[in-house]
Amino acid sequence: MIILILNCLTIFVLLVLSIFSLRRFLFALTAVFTRIDCETIIPEAFRPFVTILVPCHNEETVIAETLDALLKMDYPRDKLEIVVIDDLSSDHTLKIAQRYEKEYSHIHAFQRSKSALARGKAAAMNEALTKFTKGEIVYFVDADHRVRPDALIRLVGHFSNREIGAVSGRCRPWNKYDAIISSYVYLESLIHHRVTMYASDKLGLAPCILGSNFCIRRALLDRIGRFNEKSLTEDMDLTASVYEHSYIVKYDVTSISEHEAPHNVRSYMLQHLRWNRGFNQTVRTHWRRILRDKSMPLPRRIEETLVSLGYLDRLFFITGFVLTLLSLFIMPSYRFPYWVWPIFLGLPLFQILIALILERERMNIYLRLPLILSMFSVDILVSLTALYQDITQKPTRWYKTLRIGDRATTEKEDLITQGRK
Known part of the structure; x- marks a missing residue:
């Protein structure tokens, strides 16, 4: 037996x-065998108004660089508004944003209401969306991301096709040599963006929306009900909702935003534990509707399910x-x-x-491969921990991912009571 x-x-x-x-x-x-379309065809007359949302919590070490990068974008300034959403930071994030607001008329520093019941990234973006309504397209950028000048215009060009509801660009860690765990995160990101997301888009399957460097139609976002504030991974939950509303998600590998990867094992584990449990949550919430949705091609439904089950392998x-x-x-x-x-x-x-x-990576990263691949054991540990916490229904605790240069904080100060990046 x-x-x-x-x-x-x-x-x-x-x-x-x-x-x-x-x-x-x-x-x-x-x-390997498909060509990257380096030139996104953007009709000359197609320049929709774009609202850029930058959610922040204690990001004084990075927010200025992020705003400087956004100011260099190849997009008409009279078609832009940049909203820095301060989720009640205890550092100088708001003051830095207000300094930019005084200098540039299209930048707005928005501080969340202290009376708001929900905290976290999803709730912050939802509150800002009720205040700033001009954009036909909404572009989301995390506070530690430095977008390239052509990142936005490459994404916006896809919306000339009315079947497309959202477009994600590539997010690439810039600090891949800081530590072995940073190299491992870079390798994860490289495979996910340069192979998985790229191929999924080329095959017409189901590329997912990423948490930063992505655009979505404002009208579609309102129809969906904006962001699910109870979701641990609001981007994955949003992806499923977009497909359920019969829109297409595209991925553009040429739209690049650089960000900082976790530089210690603790930060990596806390971040990926939330992602892991968030993926599991998305499966429980959406998989029946995805598989039963006859308007979506069967291969796309299968791929969307496999994406949601990604950590289970x-x-x-x-x-x-x-x-x-x-x-x-x-x-x-x-x-x-x-x-x-x-x-x-x-x-x-x-x-x-x-x-x-x-x-076309240099030899340095190849020489690090044996040490980098040893970090897969950490990945396994995170998956097992997430499964245990889901089975035992342990409450989720959110931690802010610390940046290089962040001031020393206690665990109590790091702990966020609602969802954050």
């Missing part, structure tokens, strides 16, 4: 890992590893097919090498 149960579990684990492996292989080939990997150990050392009568491991381990490595080659 035990052998039968183990064999059934083995088949299920192999099936799931095979699906994710096939997806990786397909995306890697697509990234780590858990199946661990399950397969445990079954292998069981077969080798405890139950010789049970046989796990060991030959699958070169495939399941080789394809992620193949994807990594493809991404590095396409990016």
